[in-house]
Amino acid sequence: MISADTYTFKILRYDRKRNGEAPRFFSYCVEALPGLTVLSALLKIRDELDGTLAFRSSCRSAVCGSCAMVMNGKIELACRTQVASLGGDRIVLEPLPNFEIIKDLVVDMAPFWKMYERVKPWLIRKSPEPDKELPQSEAERERIDQFVNCILCAACYGSCPVLARDPEYLGPAALAKLARFTLDSRDERPASFLETVNNEKGVWGCDTVFRCIDACPKDVRPTDGIVALRKDLVKYKFKKLLGMAKDEA
Amino acid sequence: MLQHDIIIVGGGLAGLRAAVGLCEQYSVGLFTKVHPIRSHSIAAQGGVNAALGNNPEGGDDTWQKHAFDTIKGSDYLADQRAVEIMCQDALEVVYELEHWGCPFSRSDEGAICQRPFGGAGFPRTCYSADLTGHVLLNTLYERAVSKGVAIYEEWHVLALAASLERCHGIIALDFQNGDIVPVQAAATLFATGGYGRVFQHSTNALINTGSGIGMAYQASVPLKDMEFVQFHPTGLIGTNILISEAARGEGGWLTNSQGERFMQRYAPKAMELAPRDIVSRCIRQEMDEGRGLEHPLGKYINLDLRHLGEERIQKRLPGIRSLCKDFIGVDPVKDPIPIMPCQHYSMGGIDANDLCETRLPGFYAAGECACVSVHGANRLGGNSLLDTLVFGKRAVRSIAEYLQVNTIKPEATLLEELARQWERKLAKLAAGKERPFRVQTRLGETMSDNVGIFREKQALKQAVEDIVSLKEEYGRVGLTSASRHMNYELLNALELEYMLEVAQAIALGAYQREESRGAHYRRDFPKRNDPDWLKHTLVSKGKDGNPLLSFSKVEITNYQPMERTY
Numbered sequence: 154m155i156s157a158d159t160y161t162f163k164i165l166r167y168d169r170k171r172n173g174e175a176p177r178f179f180s181y182c183v184e185a186l187p188g189l190t191v192l193s194a195l196l197k198i199r200d201e202l203d204g205t206l207a208f209r210s211s212c213r214s215a216v217c218g219s220c221a222m223v224m225n226g227k228i229e230l231a232c233r234t235q236v237a238s239l240g241g242d243r244i245v246l247e248p249l250p251n252f253e254i255i256k257d258l259v260v261d262m263a264p265f266w267k268m269y270e271r272v273k274p275w276l277i278r279k280s281p282e283p284d285k286e287l288p289q290s291e292a293e294r295e296r297i298d299q300f301v302n303c304i305l306c307a308a309c310y311g312s313c314p315v316l317a318r319d320p321e322y323l324g325p326a327a328l329a330k331l332a333r334f335t336l337d338s339r340d341e342r343p344a345s346f347l348e349t350v351n352n353e354k355g356v357w358g359c360d361t362v363f364r365c366i367d368a369c370p371k372d373v374r375p376t377d378g379i380v381a382l383r384k385d386l387v388k389y390k391f392k393k394l395l396g397m398a399k400d401e402a
Numbered sequence: 403m404l405q406h407d408i409i410i411v412g413g414g415l416a417g418l419r420a421a422v423g424l425c426e427q428y429s430v431g432l433f434t435k436v437h438p439i440r441s442h443s444i445a446a447q448g449g450v451n452a453a454l455g456n457n458p459e460g461g462d463d464t465w466q467k468h469a470f471d472t473i474k475g476s477d478y479l480a481d482q483r484a485v486e487i488m489c490q491d492a493l494e495v496v497y498e499l500e501h502w503g504c505p506f507s508r509s510d511e512g513a514i515c516q517r518p519f520g521g522a523g524f525p526r527t528c529y530s531a532d533l534t535g536h537v538l539l540n541t542l543y544e545r546a547v548s549k550g551v552a553i554y555e556e557w558h559v560l561a562l563a564a565s566l567e568r569c570h571g572i573i574a575l576d577f578q579n580g581d582i583v584p585v586q587a588a589a590t591l592f593a594t595g596g597y598g599r600v601f602q603h604s605t606n607a608l609i610n611t612g613s614g615i616g617m618a619y620q621a622s623v624p625l626k627d628m629e630f631v632q633f634h635p636t637g638l639i640g641t642n643i644l645i646s647e648a649a650r651g652e653g654g655w656l657t658n659s660q661g662e663r664f665m666q667r668y669a670p671k672a673m674e675l676a677p678r679d680i681v682s683r684c685i686r687q688e689m690d691e692g693r694g695l696e697h698p699l700g701k702y703i704n705l706d707l708r709h710l711g712e713e714r715i716q717k718r719l720p721g722i723r724s725l726c727k728d729f730i731g732v733d734p735v736k737d738p739i740p741i742m743p744c745q746h747y748s749m750g751g752i753d754a755n756d757l758c759e760t761r762l763p764g765f766y767a768a769g770e771c772a773c774v775s776v777h778g779a780n781r782l783g784g785n786s787l788l789d790t791l792v793f794g795k796r797a798v799r800s801i802a803e804y805l806q807v808n809t810i811k812p813e814a815t816l817l818e819e820l821a822r823q824w825e826r827k828l829a830k831l832a833a834g835k836e837r838p839f840r841v842q843t844r845l846g847e848t849m850s851d852n853v854g855i856f857r858e859k860q861a862l863k864q865a866v867e868d869i870v871s872l873k874e875e876y877g878r879v880g881l882t883s884a885s886r887h888m889n890y891e892l893l894n895a896l897e898l899e900y901m902l903e904v905a906q907a908i909a910l911g912a913y914q915r916e917e918s919r920g921a922h923y924r925r926d927f928p929k930r931n932d933p934d935w936l937k938h939t940l941v942s943k944g945k946d947g948n949p950l951l952s953f954s955k956v957e958i959t960n961y962q963p964m965e966r967t968y
Binding site for chain 2: 168170187188196199200201203204205206207208209210211212213214215216217218219233255256257259262266269270273274275276278282284285286287288289290291293294297298301302304305334337339340
């Protein structure tokens with residue numbers, strides 16, 4: 154559905170290398186072609202109108218996670234968003250919130266990856282490996298399915314109200330990633346590992362207002378992971394109290 | 403100047419697999435123009451081949467049968483020893499990734515699931531729904547994080563630093579800061595991926611410009627079999643987004659405007675699961691003969707999944723279903739998917755042997771940017787992920803052995819001088835008047851129009867001439883801004899120079915090769931011609947700067963060339 158002949162994109166622009174210049178909006182007009190996505194409009198602007206515009210993109214098919222940004226106030230991937238679906242002929246584009254801007258729509262993702270690394274996001278094994286695959290039932294695999302689907306685009310991180318007030322909070326993506334491993338039948342990390350997230354910077358920091366779920370372009374529900382981790386923690390604490398926890402030492 | 407023992411360029415599957423194997427013993431620097439998780443390996447859907455024999459219908463599968471299918475699929479251009487190595491190592495690398503956490507789909511017995519794929523005699527493609535590249539790349543990145551691999555993220559490599567005798571490292575652009583930095587290393591591995599963006603219609607990501615292949619060529623390393631370009635049968639209409647072969651592996655049909663499953667006329671046994679080169683040609687022929695369908699975004703053929711039912715589609719092909727809904731508003735449960743063939747994969751690449759060695763000592767290549775050759779004239783689905791894992795791992799052993807015997811230090815002065823040349827070159831580039839995207843658009847058009855699925859002499863000649871004139875025009879390319887940090891127009895311009903080199907090698911190889919083999923189909927020479935053309939094409943940069951063609955022998959072990967029917 155085309156609502157106009159042209160769209161006006163108002164894009165927030167900023168360059169951290171130009172100290173002191175405040176972010177400001179620049180306007181660009183783009184012809185309304187059928188099937189025009191926000192990413193294809195951005196590419197057109199950079200190619201034909203302003204070669205200095207900075208934004209990240211790669212796969213253009215909603216799998217690489219490069220192009221999450223704010224479109225008319227809503228966080229989405231630019232590549233899979235049809236401009237016509239935004240309603241109206243004026244589209245405001247802003248970089249992901251809760252990050253520092255490097256240039257224009259490109260943000261510094263370093264804090265996001267720091268939080269990701271903090272949860273030890275890899276399969277931890279103690280037992281010797283078999284010659285073939287580690288057995289796992291399809292039902293066991295399905296428990297981690299939604300968390301496996303995460304493309305690490307940071308849409309959830311940008312939408313999280315806790316991160317807006319506390320940048321030291323681990324955030325939805327990292328916690329969902331931890332749940333992906335603790336729920337994996339093959340993972341053998343000690344239950345005591347959960348102690349590392351047993352605080353207000355970890356699982357207890359979440360406001361459970363589900364902004365991350367709304368923002369996720371891949372239907373991941375990070376809050377489900379956070380709730381699962383909370384339950385595991387309570388179980389672990391209880392066992393510890395009764396002296397039943399396996400790895401108390 | 404930065405120093406490492408080993409430089410790896412590219413953060414996709416091949417680069418990460420090499421990095422995790424080398425980083426404990428050596429100082430490794432992994433340079434990548436995007437964060438590793440954004441690499442194009444992420445987009446692979448269907449699966450990775452290994453003769454595990456997990457599927458009840460594939461119990462008798464062996465790596466030898468996998469090797470035969472691969473060699474037949476390659477139209478006998480693959481080097482057979484390399485194929486045997488890949489198919490033999492397949493089991494080990496797949497189990498290894500599973501042990502590292504890769505969440506494969508599971509059978510009732512709790513084993514890795516395997517599905518049928520094109521050109522394969524058995525269901526041997528191991529998968530995780532239709533997100534196999536996504537899970538493999540995440541697993542390897544997780545492994546790299548656990549081992550603390552040093553990753554230079556958003557560093558764009560400008561050139562390979564080579565003397566006549568050896569490789570000394572790279573010159574890189576730190577994109578966030580805009581600094582040109584020479585990096586010194588005794589060994590450099592390129593795992594830089596394919597060149598899909600050289601074509602107008604490609605399933606590839608925007609980052610797949612083939613720069614690494616162009617850099618190797620500029621450094622006088624020969625390119626091999628560049629004319630062999632894979633066109634995937636099923637790209638989503640208008641967007642060219644990949645619709646996995648898994649859609650046909652799960653039982654999808656291809657139908658024309660008359661509702662006919664036309665593959666019956668071309669490949670009665672294999673039907674929709676004939677190899678990609680054949681299926682793409684059949685689709686194109688159906689459209690050319692007026693049996694395509696019309697869509698505002700262009701002509702198309704139907705990929706019909708409706709008979710599979712919602713449950714199976716949602717379980718096995720959830721990614722495909724979302725892509726279709728999000729990008730063209732079609733739900734494959736209710737309607738057929740409109741598809742057309744488009745560029746997908748580079749069989750050719752940097753000439754390398756089965757140890758990932760190139761002809762330049764100290765310089766290695768693995769994955770799609772390399773041509774070993776295990777895919778020959780046509781790659782089978784499920785063999786590209788395998789190629790990255792097997793050869794990424796083989797590069798580990800090969801580089802480690804080289805570093806143990808090598809005593810020569812890379813030359814710092816050569817790197818510093820090259821870095822100064824690039825400073826001057828970038829300053830000059832900023833001053834031109836032509837916009838880089840115009841040159842790139844015209845390059846894509848001539849490649850898609852003239853070096854596509856069906857080729858013939860006149861069109862190929864046209865492409866070769868167009869590329870020569872586009873190279874001239876490149877000399878007039880300029881930039882809106884001379885600043886170097888986060889200047890994507892600069893990045894495009896830098897990539898474009900290498901894209902022109904890559905395109906020239908493809909077009910020249912295709913012009914020269916007067917036969918039809920695998921994905922290279924000449925209307926004027928429609929038959930395979932083994933006596934004259936069972937050989938690899940090599941393109942290298944001559945002393946005058948122009949490309950020089952030569953040929954090399956195909957290694958045959960156990961499988962004599964036969965007629966290829968399906």
